[in-house]
Amino acid sequence: MVKSPEEEHPQKAFGWAARDPSGTLSPFHFSRRENGDEDVTVKILYCGVCHSDLHSVKNEWGITRYPIVPGHEIVGIVIQLGNNVKKFKMGDRVGVGVLVGSCKTCETCQQDLENYCPSMIFTYNSTSQDGTRTYGGYSDIVVVDQRYVLRIPDNMPLDAGAPLLCAGITVYSPMKYYGMTEPGKHLGVAGLGGLGHVAVKLGKAFGLKVTVISTSPNKEDEAINKLGADCFLVSTNPEKVQAALGTMDYIIDTVSAIHSLGPLLAMLKLNGKLITVGLPDKPLELPIFPLVMGRKLIGGSDIGGIKETQEMLDFCAKHNITADIELIQMDYINTAMKRLSKSDVKYRFVIDVANSLSQ
Amino acid sequence: MAKSAEQEHPTKAFGWAATDTSGVLSPFKFSRRETGEKDVRFKVLYCGICHSDLHMAKNDWGTSTYPIVPGHEIVGIVTEVGSKVGKFKVGDRVGVGCMVGACHSCDSCDNDLENYCPKMVFTYSAPYHDGTTTYGGYSDVMVAEERYVVRIPDNLPLDAGAPLLCAGITVYSPLQHFGLTKPGMHIGVVGLGGLGHVAVKFAKGFGVKVTVISTSPSKKKEAIEHLGADYFLVSREPDQMQAAMGTMDGIIDTVSAVHPLLPLIGLLKSQGKLVMVGAPNRPLELPVFPLIMGRKVVAGSCIGGMKETQEMIDFAGKHNITADVEVIPMDYVNTAMERLEKADVRYRFVIDIGNTLKSA
Numbered sequence: 078m079v080k081s082p083e084e085e086h087p088q089k090a091f092g093w094a095a096r097d098p099s100g101t102l103s104p105f106h107f108s109r110r111e112n113g114d115e116d117v118t119v120k121i122l123y124c125g126v127c128h129s130d131l132h133s134v135k136n137e138w139g140i141t142r143y144p145i146v147p148g149h150e151i152v153g154i155v156i157q158l159g160n161n162v163k164k165f166k167m168g169d170r171v172g173v174g175v176l177v178g179s180c181k182t183c184e185t186c187q188q189d190l191e192n193y194c195p196s197m198i199f200t201y202n203s204t205s206q207d208g209t210r211t212y213g214g215y216s217d218i219v220v221v222d223q224r225y226v227l228r229i230p231d232n233m234p235l236d237a238g239a240p241l242l243c244a245g246i247t248v249y250s251p252m253k254y255y256g257m258t259e260p261g262k263h264l265g266v267a268g269l270g271g272l273g274h275v276a277v278k279l280g281k282a283f284g285l286k287v288t289v290i291s292t293s294p295n296k297e298d299e300a301i302n303k304l305g306a307d308c309f310l311v312s313t314n315p316e317k318v319q320a321a322l323g324t325m326d327y328i329i330d331t332v333s334a335i336h337s338l339g340p341l342l343a344m345l346k347l348n349g350k351l352i353t354v355g356l357p358d359k360p361l362e363l364p365i366f367p368l369v370m371g372r373k374l375i376g377g378s379d380i381g382g383i384k385e386t387q388e389m390l391d392f393c394a395k396h397n398i399t400a401d402i403e404l405i406q407m408d409y410i411n412t413a414m415k416r417l418s419k420s421d422v423k424y425r426f427v428i429d430v431a432n433s434l435s436q
Numbered sequence: 437m438a439k440s441a442e443q444e445h446p447t448k449a450f451g452w453a454a455t456d457t458s459g460v461l462s463p464f465k466f467s468r469r470e471t472g473e474k475d476v477r478f479k480v481l482y483c484g485i486c487h488s489d490l491h492m493a494k495n496d497w498g499t500s501t502y503p504i505v506p507g508h509e510i511v512g513i514v515t516e517v518g519s520k521v522g523k524f525k526v527g528d529r530v531g532v533g534c535m536v537g538a539c540h541s542c543d544s545c546d547n548d549l550e551n552y553c554p555k556m557v558f559t560y561s562a563p564y565h566d567g568t569t570t571y572g573g574y575s576d577v578m579v580a581e582e583r584y585v586v587r588i589p590d591n592l593p594l595d596a597g598a599p600l601l602c603a604g605i606t607v608y609s610p611l612q613h614f615g616l617t618k619p620g621m622h623i624g625v626v627g628l629g630g631l632g633h634v635a636v637k638f639a640k641g642f643g644v645k646v647t648v649i650s651t652s653p654s655k656k657k658e659a660i661e662h663l664g665a666d667y668f669l670v671s672r673e674p675d676q677m678q679a680a681m682g683t684m685d686g687i688i689d690t691v692s693a694v695h696p697l698l699p700l701i702g703l704l705k706s707q708g709k710l711v712m713v714g715a716p717n718r719p720l721e722l723p724v725f726p727l728i729m730g731r732k733v734v735a736g737s738c739i740g741g742m743k744e745t746q747e748m749i750d751f752a753g754k755h756n757i758t759a760d761v762e763v764i765p766m767d768y769v770n771t772a773m774e775r776l777e778k779a780d781v782r783y784r785f786v787i788d789i790g791n792t793l794k795s796a
Contacts, residue, residue, distance in 0.1 A: 185706060193706045193731060254731070338722065347544060347552050353724055363697075363722035368736025369715045372552060372613070375734050377727030 082107035082144065085209050088118075091436050092216025093410060094144040100134035102410050104436070105144055107212055109220045110205075117165055117226050118157035119173060121434075124214035125150025125240040125400070126426040128271060128333060129356070131414050133202055137358050141202055148214030149175040149200040150242040150427075152235045162223045170229040172390070174242035175200055175380045177211060177225050189384040191225075192250075215410070217434055227387050230394030237399035240271060240425040241390060243380065244400060248276040248329060249389040250381030251352045252283065257327040260284030265321075265328035265344055267312070269296045269304075272331035272354060274401060274424040277304045282396040288325065290341070299423065303401075312340060323347075331355050338375065342367040351375045400425045406433035441466035441503065444568050450795040451575025452769060453503040459493035461769050464503055465795070466571055468579045473518040476585045478530055481790035483573035484509030484599040484759070487630060487692065490773050492561055496717065501561050507573030508534040508559040509601040511594045512790070521582045529588040531749070533601035534559055534739050536570055536580045548743040550583075574769070576793055586746045589753025596758035599630060599784040600749055602739065603759060607635035607688055608748040609740030610711040611642065616686035619643035624687035624703055626671075628655045631690035631713060633663055633783040634759055639688075640664045641755040647680065649687070649700070658782070662760075671699060682706070682730075690714045698723045701732055709733045759784045765792035 083089075086108035094105035112118045130147035132138055151173040155165050165171060178198030179191035186194050198205060201213030213219075229238050252258055257280075264280045266273050267290040277300065280287040288308040289300045297309040310317040321344045328341050333355035341351055342364065353375060367373060381389065393399065402425045405413050413426045428434075442448070445467035453464035471477045489506035491497055511531040514524050524530060537557030538550040545553050557564055559580075560572030588597050610616070616623050622645040625635045632648070636659065639646045647667040648659045656668040669676045681702045689700060692714035700710055701723065712734065722734065740748065752758065760783045764772050772785045787793075 190706075193729075251731075339719070347549075353728065355724075356728060357724055360698075360721040360723045362719040363734070364719040365712050365715050365736060366717075368712055368734070369738045370552075370736070372737050373735065374709075375722070375727070376731065377724065377729070377733075378731050379728045 084108065086110045088218070088220070090212070090216055090218055091434070092146045092212065093407060094146045095134035096144045098136045100131065100414060102134065102215065105146060107146070109218055110207070112157045112159055112220055114159040114161045115222045115224070116159040116220050117155055117162055117171065117223050118218055118220045119151065119153040119171055119226070120156045120218055120431070121151055121153040121214055121216060122431040123152050123236045123239045124148040124428045124430050125243065126410070126413055126417060126428065127243045128417060129243070131417050132356070132358070134414070142210065145202050146212035146215055147201050148216070149173070150239045150244070151200070151214030151219060152229055152239045152242070156218070159223070164223055165226065165228070170235060172227040172229050172239065172242045173200060173214065173219055173221050173225065174227065174246060174386055176383070177221050178206060181224070189382040191382050192380045215407070215428060215430070217430070225383055227383070227390055230391060233390070233394045234399060236404055236427050236429070237402050238390070239427050240400035240402065241275070241393055242386070244271045244275050244425065245393060246381040246386045246389050247354050247378070248272055248331070249279055249392070250385055251329065251354060251376070251378035252276070252279060253385070254378065255327065255350050255352055255376060257329070257350070257352070258283040258285070262286070262326040263288065263324060265290050265325040265341070266331065267328060267341060268331035268355065269293070269300055269424070270331065270420060271400070271425045274304055275398070276329050276331060277306050278398045281305045282392070282398060288321065290328070293420070318344070325349060327352065329354065333357050335359055335361065337362060339364045339367070342373055345371065345373050347371050349373050353377055402427045404429050408433065443467065445469045449571070449575055449577050450793070451505045451571065452766060453505045454493040455503045457495045459490065459773060461493065461574070463795070464505060466505070468577055469566070471516045471518050471579060473520040474581050475518045475579050476514055476521055476524050476530065476582050477516040477577065477579045478512040478514045479790070480510055480512040480573055480576055480578055482511050482595045482598045483507040483787045483789055484602065485769070485772055485776060485785040485787065486602045487776060488602070490776055493773065499561070501569050504561045505571035505574050506560055507575070508532070509598045509603070510573030510578055511588055511598045511601070512578065523582055524585060524587070529590070529594060530585050531588050531598065531601045532559060532573070532578055532580045532585055533605060533745055536584045537565060548741040550741050551739045574787060574789070576789065576795070583742055586742070586749050589750060591756070592749070592753050592758055595763050595786050595788070596761050597749070597752070598786050599634065599759035599761065600752055601745070603630045603634045603784065604638070604752060605740040605745045605748050606713050606737070607631055607690070608638050608751070609744055610688060610713060610737035611635070611638060613737065614686060614709050614711055614735065616709070617642040617644065621645070621685040622647065622683055624649050624684045625690065626687060626700060627690035627714065628652070628659060628783070629690060629779060630759070630784045635688045635690065636663045636665050637757045641751065641757055647684065649703070677703070684708055686711065688713060692716055694718050694720060697721065697734065698726065701726045701734070704730065704732050706730045707732065709735060712736045761786040763788050767792070
C-alpha cells in the first residue's frame with residue numbers, strides 16, 4: 078500500500094498545503110527524509126510567496142499533483158549536516174531556491190546549469206530520486222542535497238533576501254547571459270511585480286538606464302522615487318509607447334498575463350533583445366516582421382544554476398539589494414494569494430514561517 | 437506635370453512591369469539615370485525571381501507603387517563606370533541585390549549593415565534620393581551606386597549565381613551572425629524552396645550537419661542526394677519530429693506561410709536558436725514555456741549588408757555553391773509566377789534577360 082505523506086519518511090514535518098484546484102491552503106502533516114551524507118537540514122525561518130506558487134496551487138499549468146506544499150524562496154538556519162558536507166556548518170544562514178536536484182552528470186549539469194538539466198527536480202511538486210514527491214518551503218524544515226543550498230551573505234536580511242532565491246536569480250541570470258549589463262545601455266522592465274522590481278534594482282546596479290513598462294499608472298511614483306527607475310511608461314498610453322519606439326537595447330519581460338509582444342518589440346533598437354521570464358499559460362502572439370526587419374530576438378530564461386545563484390546573492394549583498402516585501406503570518410496565506418492574483422502587493426509577500434507556523 | 441517613367445531619366449530602358457494588383461507583368465518602357473560619378477552601369481544578363489517579387493507585384497504587403505518592375509537578383513556585365521568608381525571596370529561580371537541606397541551616416545551604415553538602415557532604399561518600388569521610384573532587374577540595364585554592386589567570382593556561372601544576391605545573403609547572414617557555422621553543429625532548415633535549398637548548401641559548406649524540415653515527403657530524395665542534406669524530416673509526421681527533439685543547435689526557418697513554431701522550438705537543443713527569414717504576414721503563436729525552459733531564442737534576420745554580401749558570394753565561389761535554377765525566357769514570367777505561387781519550381785526561376793528581353 079502506498080505510504081501517506083506523514084509516513085513515507087522518518088522525520089516529521091509540518092506545513093500548509095493545497096489539496097485541490099481551489100488553491101486554498103491549510104495545515105498539513107507530512108515528513109522529510111533522513112539527513113543523508115550529502116544533505117543539509119534547514120530550519121525554515123522565512124519563505125517568499127512566488128507567483129508560481131499561486132499558479133501551482135490552482136493547477137493553472139496542468140501539472141500539479143495534490144497535496145502540494147509550495148514555496149521555493151526558502152531561508153533558514155542549518156540544524157543538521159551530512160557526513161560529506163564541508164561547505165556549511167551548524168547555524169549557518171542558508172537558502173534553498175527552485176531546485177533541489179538534478180542528474181549531476183549531463184552537459185548542462187557539468188556547466189553549472191542544473192536549471193536546464195532534463196532531470197531537474199523542483200523544490201515542490203516534483204518527484205525525487207527515491208520516487209516520493211517534493212514539498213516546498215511553506216513548512217518547518219527541509220532536507221536538501223548540499224549542492225542546491227545557498228549561503229545567505231551576512232549583511233543580507235533573511236526576510237528581504239528570501240525572494241532573491243527565485244525572483245532574483247530569474248532576472249539576474251538572463252541579464253548576464255544575454256549581455257544586458259553594459260553600463261549606459263537602456264533596459265526596459267515590463268511588469269513591476271516580484272520579478273520586475275528586482276530587475277529594476279539590478280539594472281541600476283549594472284549602470285543601465287531603466288524604463289519601467291507597466292499597465293498601472295499608480296506604480297510610477299514608487300518606481301522612480303523608491304526603486305530608482307529612470308523612466309516609467311504606461312503601456313496602454315499610445316503616445317508614451319510611440320515616443321519609446323526603437324529606444325531600448327533590451328527588455329526583460331516579467332509579465333505572466335497574456336499580453337502582446339508587438340509593442341515591446343517595437344520599443345527595441347536594432348539587434349535588440351526581448352527576454353521573457355514570465356510564464357503565461359497560453360502562447361503569445363509574435364509578429365515576425367519586426368523581428369526580421371530589426372534583427373531582433375526574443376529569448377527565454379529559466380531561473381539559474383546554483384553557482385550563478387550564489388553569485389547573484391553575493392552581488393546583491395555587495396550592492397545592498399534585497400526585495401521589497403510584506404511580511405505575513407502563515408494563516409494570512411490564502412488572503413495573500415488572493416491579493417497576489419490582483420497584483421496587490423509591493424512587491425513580494427514573505428511568510429514569517431518560524432514565528433507563525435504552528436501546529 | 438509629373439514626368440512619365442520614360443521621360444524622368446535621360447537614358448532609355450526597357451523591362452516588364454506589373455501595373456496593378458493582379459500582378460500580371462507586361463512590356464514596359466522606362467528610363468534610367470545617367471551614370472553618375474559613383475555609379476556602375478551594367479547590361480543585365482540574368483535576373484532571379486524571388487518570392488518577394490510575387491508578393492510585391494500583387495501588393496501583398498501594401499507597399500507597392502505601380503508600375504512596378506521587380507527583380508533584385510540581378511547579374512550582368514559592366515558597360516560604364518563613373519569617374520569615382522574604383523572597384524569595377526567595363527567588362528566586369530557584377531550583381532545587384534535587394535538594396536541600391538541607404539543614408540551612409542547612421543550606426544548601421546557605419547557598421548556595414550545598410551540593410552538595417554532606416555533609410556535603406558530597395559532595388560525596386562522604393563523612393564530614391566532623386567525623388568524617382570526605383571525599378572528592378574526584369575529589365576535590360578541597371579545603374580547602381582558602386583557600394584551596392586558586388587563582383588561575381590569568375591568561376592560562378594551568372595545564371596545560377598544570380599539568386600545568391602537575395603536568397604543567398606538572406607540565409608548566409610544569419611548563419612554567421614547567430615554563430616551557426618561551427619563544424620559539428622547540427623542545423624535545421626525549414627522549407628525547401630529558393631532560400632531553403634541555398635541554406636542547405638551554405639550550411640554544408642560550413643561543415644555542419646543539416647536536417648531539412650519540410651511538409652513535402654517528395655522532396656526527400658533530392659534533399660539528401662542532390663543538395664547534400666544529412667537528414668530529412670516531414671514536419672507533419674509526429675514520430676519523426678519527436679525523434680529529433682532537442683537535437684539542433686539552430687534552425688533557419690524560410691517558410692513565409694503561417695505555421696506553428698512549437699514543434700520547431702522543440703527540435704532545438706537547450707540554448708538553441710530559431711531564426712526566421714521568411715516573414716509571414718500574420719503574427720505567429722509563440723509558446724513561451726519551451727523558450728524559457730530551454731533558454732531558447734527566436735530571432736529574425738533580413739538580407740545582409742553589402743560587405744557581407746560580397747563575402748557570401750566569394751564564399752560561394754570558393755565552395756562552388758550556386759542555386760539550382762530553371763532558366764526561363766522573359767515572356768514565360770507570368771506562368772513562372774503562377775508556378776511559384778504553388779511552389780512548383782526546383783528551386784529558383786531565373787530570367788534569361790540577355791537573350792530573351794526584346795523591346796517591342
